[in-house]
Amino acid sequence: MSRAVLVLNAGSSSLKYRVLDPVSEETAVRGTVERVDESGWDGAFEQVSSALSEGGVDPADLLAVGHRVVHGGDRYTGPTRVDDDVERGIEELVALAPLHNPPALAGIRATRTTFPDLAQVAVFDTAFFADLPAAAATYALDRDVAREAGIRRFGAHGISHQHVAGEAARFLGRPLEELSLVVLHLGNGASAAAVRGGLPVDTSMGLTPLEGLVMGTRPGDIDPGVLLHLLRRGYDADRLEELLHHRSGLQGLAGVHDFRDLGEAVARGDGAARTAYDVYCHRLRKYVGAYLAVLGGADAIVFTAGVGEHAPDLRADALDGLSALGVEVDDARNRGAAGGPRRISADGSRVAVLVVPTDEELAIARQVHDLLGG
Structure with a gap:
């Protein structure tokens, strides 16, 4: 599975992982690490590394690691290659998704350490809704307050909504x-x-x-x-x-x-x-x-x-x-x-x-x- 992607979906207490080819849709390795907290992410990623080895996946052959991140705010409106600045940006958005962004951030940090030569890409749940019509995205607050505080409708689950809409169209022909x-x-x-x-x-x-x-x-x-x-x-x-x-x-x-x-x-x-x-x-x-x-x-x-x-x-x-x-x-x-x-x-x-x-x-x-x- 040359140039497959390792996808990580880090929850508040679990880590889903999957290695798949985005073209053929073939999956080489998949699994879930349960009962993980932020202090245990290094151990969780040791389990992921072991699963890759047992599944015959060489990280050097992977295209990248893809991370699901719930909230990208106004900054991240599409898939984004992770560097130190992006990592800091995701951390600054924790207040908008306190259940979700911290484990994603922990996952990013762990894989940047575990797989330092692999590209890391953050894919944001909010990105699908970045261009919502103003009538839907705007709250009826004092506009200066809303602008200064960055208050608008961002949405979530956009990765799923976008995918499912496409699959529904295919099903309907x-x-x-x-x-x-x-x-x-x-x-x-x-x-x-x-x-x-x-x-x-x-x-x-x-x-x-x-x-x-x-x-x-x-x-x-x-x-x-x-x-x-x-x-x-x-x-x-x-x-x-x-x-x-x-x-x-x-x-x-x-x-x-x-x-x-x-x-x-x-x-x-x-x-x-x-x-x-x-x-x-x-x-x-x-x-x-x-x-x-x-x-x-x-x-x-x-x-x-x-x-x-x-x-x-x-x-x-x-x-x-x-x-x-x-x-x-x-x-x-x-x-x-x-x-x-x-x-x-x-x-x-x-x-x-x-x-x-x-x-x-x-x-x-x-x-x-x-x-x-x-």
Whole structure:
């Protein structure tokens, strides 16, 4: 696999890695290191190095290491070769993605040490949304305050949204440039995007990955007055950050953040879990309706990521009642075997409903390949 890319997706406590050829899509090595914290990254990358050796991969034959970085702010609007200045720039953006940028940064530092002769490329989740229309990107704040503080909608999950939109077009057999899509990336983090002609026109995450849909531990949309109220009750910025990032969303409502655990609790008749599930579905349905309006109708609604790909009840419940908008789910198709891209809408549905697996590692490898001319 000459000139393959080592892709690293560093989470808060895990590290996914994969060596693949972005042209043939062949994978040589893949795996996950679990229970990693920032103090244990050197050990994690020793495991990656061992996996490469056991898989017969010589780092000298690789094109580069590609890193998923959640927040690039206004500075990084495309795949970027990492040097000392870029590393510092990613560190300066930690405040906008405190759960996500620190582990990515740890991964970059570890691989720059472990593989000093390899090119390192950062691929940013925010980059896909860099050119959002001003009406979607702009918050209705004092414009001088917003400009000075760099406040705008940046979005997230852009690597996945862009990849899935392209795969949906391939599945439908139509040019992406002709399509209007609502893409729903539903995992522990969750976001929606309205995509027209391959370009995003709106997305649910905002300045940070806190806004929008209900998530595993994050609240999504919330009245800013709630935060002011808590500040007046003695909360400071650190307590608010901990509340919003770790004790909200499904965790805050039901005491669990994994959607599978939530489903089991609902089945047991747990009232708090039922409420959490209903809140999740309500918010999702509201965004689907809003983005159908933003787009003036859509060719397809596309579910992806761990929850989106594997929770048929959620897909059906979230879209229930939207038949007047041309959205009808076929129960048998929806509950059919999971696998590659598939249609789950009824034959008479004006809007196709699809399930399309995401592949962020492949998308990152392709961007690295394109940047470096591999």
